[in-house]
Amino acid sequence: MPASPDPVSEPDRYRALLFLLVGEDDPAEVQAATGGALRAIIADAGDRLRTRPEPAEWSPLECVAHVVQAEIVYAARYRWILAHDSPPLIGYDQDLWVDRLHGNDADPDALFELFDVLRRANLALWERTPESERSRAGMHEERGPETYGDSFLLIAGHDRFHIDQGRRAVAAVV
DSSP, rough: OOOOOOOOTTTHHHHHHHHHHHTTSOOHHHHHHHHHHHHHHHHHGGGGGGGOOOTOOOOOHHHHHHHHHHHHHHHHHHHHHHHSSSOEEEOOOOOHHHHHGGGGGGOOOHHHHHHHHHHHHHHHHHSEEEEEEGOOOOEEEEEEEEEHHHHHHHHHHHHHHHHHHHHHHHHHHH
């Protein structure tokens, strides 16, 4: 797995990496499989789920918490894009969210409960949105215009990237 380009300073490389991770796969199918993969990370980590492989790296639980936090952000972004004309889409610092929202203190069951509800709602929104509306776009402050379709694909790649990161964290701490 290639290192992640910085989403702020290298937005085009970041977007390209996430698209590459999905390839020709159906992004809805990729997203539908994420919950099971996240649960496996937590199960495999056992009592080391809060252990960071290195001080600057996320624990297995923090990797899962980040995917859940991204789902919260994208649940709103999808709806802003579909309901508004060219809405602004603010970026966020993923490390600040993990640290300041205490990702390593989270209850895994509560994370999964939230993730499952949001992911089901977001997949249902995708299914009921006509193809013609998937090209509606917001203006991401770091990446420029971002369509609903692109955003949905980005989250599928984001899932795969952080599932791999979580698996590597488990391998490093178990």
